[in-house]
Amino acid sequence: MVAVKEVYGLTRKFPKDELYGLTSQIRRAATSVPMNIAEGYKRRRYPKDYVRLLVTAHGSEGEVETAVEIALMLEYITEADCERLLDAYDEVGRMLNGLIDSVDKGSKKNNR
Numbered sequence: 001m002v003a004v005k006e007v008y009g010l011t012r013k014f015p016k017d018e019l020y021g022l023t024s025q026i027r028r029a030a031t032s033v034p035m036n037i038a039e040g041y042k043r044r045r046y047p048k049d050y051v052r053l054l055v056t057a058h059g060s061e062g063e064v065e066t067a068v069e070i071a072l073m074l075e076y077i078t079e080a081d082c083e084r085l086l087d088a089y090d091e092v093g094r095m096l097n098g099l100i101d102s103v104d105k106g107s108k109k110n111n112r
Contacts, residue, residue: 003088004030007064010085014076022067022076029063033092036060037099044103051104058096065089 007030011023040053065086072082 001034003064003085003092004034006085006088010071010077010081014071018076022070022074026064026067026071029060029067032060033057033064037096047103047106051100054096054100054103058093058100061089061093061096065093 007026011026014023034057036053036057040050040057043049043053068077068082068085068089071077072079077085
C-alpha cells in the first residue's frame with residue numbers, strides 16, 4: 001500500500017498528456033497488486049484461487065517495474081525515484097514469491 005502511494009505521488013508529476021497513457025497504466029498496475037492480494041486472501045479457503053490471484057499480483061508488480069523504467073527513460077522521474085520504487089517493488093515481489101510458495105505447498109500438503 002505504501003508503494004501504491006509512492007506511485008501516485010510520482011505520477012502526479014508526469015506530463016498531462018500521459019494521463020491516459022503511462023500514468024494510467026502504472027497506477028492501474030500498482031493498485032492491482034494489493035487488490036489481487038486482498039481478493040486472494042478472501043478466497044483463501046480455495047487455495048488454487050488464492051495462488052492464481054497472488055500470481056496475478058506478481059505479474060502486476062512486474063508491470064509496475066517496467067513502467068517505472070519507462071518513466072525513467074522518458075525522464076519523468078529521477079534515477080533516485082526509480083531506484084526507490086524498484087527496490088520497493090522488488091521487496092513486494094520477494095514477499096509475493098514467499099506467500100505463493102507457502103500457500104501452494106500448504107494446498108498440496110492438504111490434498112495428500
